[in-house]
Amino acid sequence: MQKTILITGGAGYIGSHAVKLLLEHHCKIVVFDNLSNGYRQAITQLESIGEIKFIKGDLRYPAEIDHVFETEKINAVMHFAAQCSVDESMKHPEVYFDNNTIGTYNLLEAMRKSSADILTTIPSVHTIY
Numbered sequence: 843m844q845k846t847i848l849i850t851g852g853a854g855y856i857g858s859h860a861v862k863l864l865l866e867h868h869c870k871i872v873v874f875d876n877l878s879n880g881y882r883q884a885i886t887q888l889e890s891i892g893e894i895k896f897i898k899g900d901l902r903y904p905a906e907i908d909h910v911f912e913t914e915k916i917n918a919v920m921h922f923a924a925q926c927s928v929d930e931s932m933k934h935p936e937v938y939f940d941n942n943t944i945g946t947y948n949l950l951e952a953m954r955k956s957s958a959d960i961l962t963t964i965p966s967v968h969t970i971y
């Protein structure tokens with residue numbers, strides 16, 4: 843059975859490469875990205891490879907990520923949505939805490955509420971210094 847994988851930050855650098863690889867392995871992909879540092883075109887270019895749905899949304903707002911789990915049957919999550927400039931995080935730690943820490947919390951809460959059997963990977967500790 844084809845698996846549906848949610849990729850947060852899928853329009854960004856690492857996320858879009860993960861999208862491409864998973865499409866090549868015949869997964870169905872849902873990308874959730876607020877486009878603060880990603881490109882819609884990166885997703886458009888991958889649409890010829892396989893089934894991909896783009897949802898513009900922001901992890902800082904729980905309703906937006908909750909809605910994804912209410913409307914899509916997600917089997918696994920790969921979480922790449924974060925800000926990752928170390929320099930900027932030193933200057934504005936509160937912005938990074940809000941985006942990366944609260945964003946990740948909101949994602950995990952949405953998964954918990956959906957009570958689906960979901961595998962998750964968080965590829966690195968997001969930039970919080």
Ligand SMILES: NC(=O)c1ccc[n+]([C@@H]2O[C@H](COP(=O)([O-])OP(=O)(O)OC[C@H]3O[C@@H](n4cnc5c(N)ncnc54)[C@H](O)[C@@H]3O)[C@@H](O)[C@H]2O)c1
Nearest residue numbers: 851853854855856875876877878879880900901923924926
């Ligand atoms: N680039 C690297 O070499 C590298 C190496 C190791 C780990 N990482 C980690 O991988 C992750 C992604 O890094 P990247 O280089 O692809 O960054 P990136 O900025 O290219 O991609 C991040 C994506 O997340 C989106 N995003 C940010 N905040 C969001 C939010 N609140 N809601 C929804 N979408 C949001 C952005 O629009 C962007 O498309 C980060 O956690 C980073 O620390 C990156």
